[in-house]
Amino acid sequence: MTLSIEEIRAAKQAAPKARPRELARDLGIPEAALCAARIGQGATRINVTPDALIPRLTALGPVMALTRNESCVIEKVGVYDDYRSGAHAALVVNEEIDLRLFPAHWVYGFALEEETERGVKRSVQIFDAAGDAIHKIHLREESEVSQWAGLVDALRLPDQDPVLSFAPRKPTEAAKLNPEKLADLVAGWEALEDTHQFLRLCSKLKMNRLGAYRLAGAPFVRPLANEAVEQLLHQAAEQAVPIMVFVGNAGCIEIHTGPIRRVVETGPWINVLDPGFDLHLRRDHIAETYAVVKNTARGPAHSVEFFDAEGGLIAQIFGVLRAGEAAVTGWNSLVADLPGARQVEAAQ
Template sequence: MTNLLERYAALKGENPRLRIRDAAVSLGTTEAALVAAGAEGPVALIRRDWPALVGALPRLGRIMALTRNEHAVHERYGSFRHVSTGPGHILVLGPEIDLRLFPGAWANAYALDGARPSIQIFDKDGEAVHKVFATEGTDRDAWAALVAEFATAEAPPPAAMPTIHAAPSEGLVDAKTLREDWLALRDTHDFIAMLRRHKATRRQAFRLAGEDLAQRLDGRAGSAALRLAASGAVPVMVFVGNRHAIQIHTGPVHRLAEVYGWFNVLDPDFNLHLREAGVAEAWRVVKPTADGVVTSIELLDANGAPIALLFGERKPGQAEREDWRALVAAVEDGTIDAAA
C-alpha cells in the first residue's frame, strides 16, 4: 500500500492535473484501490446497504452528484428527493437529482474526509459507479451523522487489478423483425427490452434498423447539439451513465467551453465534461411512443457502449418539442460548423 501511494504521489508530482481515474490506469491498478489506500485522503469504510444509504442522502441537503464513464462526466447540484427501490434498481426522481441506479454489482463504498468530503461507490471491478460531494449548502452535521451511521470496520478489499471490458459479441439478427418491433414501440423505456429480445447490441440495431430510425452523424454531433441548444434556448435532457448508474439533467444549458480536449457545460447547477475524441460513433435515433416519435442524439464509444444520450426536454404524456426536432435536423444536415 505504501509503495502504491508513493507511486501515485510521484505521478501526481509529474502531472498535478491528472485525475485519479487516469492515474489508476497509469499505475496498473483501480480507482477503488487508490481511494481505499488513502490516495485522496483519509477514508472511512461504508457498509454495503445500498437502498438504505441512498435513501439517507436526502438528509444532506444540497450536494453535487457525479456519474461518469470513460469519456463523459455528469455533475448535477441539488438535493436527493423521492428515492424509491424496486427489484434490482434504486430510483431518485427529484427535480434536481435524477438517477437510475442498479446496485447488483456494487461492491465498495468509502467516505472521504478533507476539504471536499465525498461518498464514493465502486463496482466489483474497482470502477467508480457514483459519487456524492459536499457543497457549501450541505448540512455538515447531517453528513457526519450519516457517515457515522453507515461506517463499518469490515469490508471486502476492492479489486486491485483493472478489468478489460471487451466489446460485446454481435451475432446474427433478423433485421426485418427488429425493425418491425422497433416501429411497434410505445415507450422509449421498452427499447432496451427490445434489444435483449433480439440479442442485438445498441450499435448493431442502429446499423440494421434503417436510416429513418437511426442515421449516422458526425462525431461532433453532441457538442454541436449542445451549442445549438444554448444559442437557441432549447431545454434538453442529458443522460450519462455507466454499467450501474445513469444520471440525467433536464433543463437549459448556457455556458460552454472547450478545455484540454474536453467539451464542457459549466452552469451553476449542471456540469458536463465530454471527451469527444472518445466518440467512435454518433447517431440520430427515432423511437416511436404513445405520444409520438422521440428523437435523440446518441454517442457511442469504440465498444458500442453509450457515452451520452441527448433528448429534448419532455415529460411522459407530452409530444416532443418542435424546436428540439429542428435542432436535431440542423445537426443531421451538417450544420455543425455553424454551431461551433
C-alpha cells in the first residue's frame, strides 16, 4: 500500500525521535520518501551532482560526513577540501574527509532543517534511485551556518514535488566464483601491483570479490572467525596501531586513516568512539570474514574484510603502509594472530 504525503508526515510526527532508516522500514517506504514528504516544511530538493554539490560544501567549514550500509556506519568530522571530479568516480581527499564518490548513484538529494531540543539541525542527504541513503552531511556547532542559505539557494531544483518515483532496490550479488579459472586467478593475483587492480581481475574472470576469496585459498586468503573483527579493533586500539577503515555502499565509500582509541560494545554493536571519528558495526551481521593479502608497489597490503549473510561487503580494514615499517609490522602481526574459522569450529 502506498502512503500519502499526509500519512508519512503524520507517522513522522508520531515518532519524532525514531531513526529515519528504521521508521522508513517500519512504514514500508524508502528513506528518501520521508525527506520528500517534508518539502515545504524544512526540506528542499537540491542538485546533488557531486560536481555541483561537493565544492560548495567547503564553505560550511567543519561538518560531519556519514556513510553507511545495512551493517556499518562511519562518521568523520572535517572540511570538504580537495575535491577531484570524475565521471565514473570522484574523490574528496584530505586528512579528515576521505571519500570515493560514484555519481551514477547520486539521484535524489535534500537540504534539511529540523527543529530539535538542541536547536535547528541542518543536513544535506543524498539517496540513490531506490531511495536508499548514499551519503549525509550534518552541520555542527562549529560549522559556518551563515553559508547555509546560500548553498541551498544555489542548489535548489525547480521541481519541488514531494512525490518521487523510486526504482526497485537491486539485490545484493551473492558470491560468484569460477573454479575453472582458479589458475588464472592465482596468476593474476601474483601479478598485482595495486589493490585497485583486483576487481578488474575478478571481472575479467567472471567472479566477484567474495567468490574470489572463497576460491583462492592460501597464501592469498585465510578464512577467519567472525569474532576476529572485534578482537582486531580492540587490539589495534590497545597497541596504537594505525588502521584504514573502508565503509561504503554503491554510491560512496568513506575512509578513516589513523589510530583508534576507544572501542565500546553496546548490545549487538561494536563502536569506535573517538574525537572526529565514530564507527558503528553490527557484529551479529558478520557472516564471513577473511584475512587477505595483495601485492602493491609499497609492499604486501594485508586486510581483514567481512561480509553479511547475503554476500554484501560490510567493511574492510587495512594497515597503513605509509605509516612506516613499525606500524606495518604491528598491523601484520595483529592480522596473523587472528583466529581462523577452523580454530573456532575445532574449539566448539
